[in-house]
Amino acid sequence: MAKLEFDDEGSRLVEEFNASAGAIERRARIQQALALKPGNRVLDIGSGPGHQAFDLSVAVGPAGRIDGVDPAESAIEIGRRRCSGLSNTRFHSGDSSNLPFDDESFDAVMSSQVFEYLDDVPGGLAEAFRVLKPGGRVLIHDTDWGALLWNSSDAPRMDLIMKSFEGHLADAHLPHTLGPKLRDAGFVDVSAKPVVHIETSYDPSSVSAILMKFVVGYVVSQGISQGEADAWASDLRELGATDHYFFSSNEYIFTAAKSAA
Numbered sequence: 001m002a003k004l005e006f007d008d009e010g011s012r013l014v015e016e017f018n019a020s021a022g023a024i025e026r027r028a029r030i031q032q033a034l035a036l037k038p039g040n041r042v043l044d045i046g047s048g049p050g051h052q053a054f055d056l057s058v059a060v061g062p063a064g065r066i067d068g069v070d071p072a073e074s075a076i077e078i079g080r081r082r083c084s085g086l087s088n089t090r091f092h093s094g095d096s097s098n099l100p101f102d103d104e105s106f107d108a109v110m111s112s113q114v115f116e117y118l119d120d121v122p123g124g125l126a127e128a129f130r131v132l133k134p135g136g137r138v139l140i141h142d143t144d145w146g147a148l149l150w151n152s153s154d155a156p157r158m159d160l161i162m163k164s165f166e167g168h169l170a171d172a173h174l175p176h177t178l179g180p181k182l183r184d185a186g187f188v189d190v191s192a193k194p195v196v197h198i199e200t201s202y203d204p205s206s207v208s209a210i211l212m213k214f215v216v217g218y219v220v221s222q223g224i225s226q227g228e229a230d231a232w233a234s235d236l237r238e239l240g241a242t243d244h245y246f247f248s249s250n251e252y253i254f255t256a257a258k259s260a261a
Contacts (some may be wrong), residue, residue, distance in 0.1 A: 003190060008095075013213055015078060018051040022197050022207035026141075026251070027052050029195055030112060031059060033253050034139055039063040040107040043131060045096050045124070046070055050079025050089075057089045067101070070096045077247030095122035101131045110139040113251075116174045125185035135260035138187060141195070145172040147250035150208070153235055161232050164219040175252040187256035195251040202240020208247035212236065 017023055018251065036042065038061035044053050047068025057066050068091040070076055076091045083089040094100045097112070097120055109128045117122050128138050145166055152158040166172040175192070182190045199208050216229045239245050 015049045017210045020207050041065045043106045044068040044094045045111035048075045050082040052146045057086050089108045099127045099193050104133045105131050112141040116142045117169045132258045136258050139255050141253045142174045143251045144175045149248040151246035163248050179220045182256045190256040192254045197249045199247040
């Protein structure tokens with residue numbers, strides 16, 4: 001199956017998704033886990049439209065710096081507009097396998113829901129390790145898509161849609177193996193904390209409502225009929241209208257360090 005492409009429309013949906021209350025809370029959890037200090041230099045791998053970089057810029061202050069890197073030019077343009085008033089934030093074209101930075105440049109490296117899309121996770125972690133200063137910290141946030149739960153009145157159709165959607169990324173279950181991969185890359189003090197997101201009512205501006213748009217667009221591109229995909233989404237919204245809505249996702253924040261030795 002083909003991975004989800006973050007073209008102009010994909011970048012627009014990411015922009016919408018990142019404005020949701022659930023995404024704002026997630027970014028706060030990531031910033032808390034990073035525990036940044038004024039003057040830190042931070043790299044955001046797969047910075048997208050720049051929401052996380054904008055938030056982190058306050059934590060590092062004018063003496064610090066946030067660098068975002070992303071392969072999607074549309075995302076970089078949005079990020080630059082978002083952070084145009086910030087003197088300590090820059091966005092660069094590039095990808096995780098060949099970061100455009102010198103060795104030992106950053107106090108912290110973070111990435112949110114990016115490594116699950118990579119064909120070469122060890123290569124991406126090796127690059128993160130390379131650009132991190134001794135004693136620096138890495139944070140990788142990803143989702144276990146097998147633990148995505150939606151209440152549905154048509155279980156076979158839900159299974160069909162979810163099975164197709166798993167093809168939108170390289171590893172739908174990356175958190176299962178991310179700890180050992182971090183250690184293999186040379187990181188120490190590896191730990192993980194869950195981020196469980198639950199919605200019990202339907203809100204068109206919520207994480208799950210915006211995720212529905214991603215799902216419909218992707219599964220139709222993979223051969224599921226538009227009618228079938230629309231019926232799936234309509235069913236979920238109808239359950240919301242009768243107070244039978246339920247959505248849950250399991251995400252994980254992994255942190256580790258580069259030895260100071």
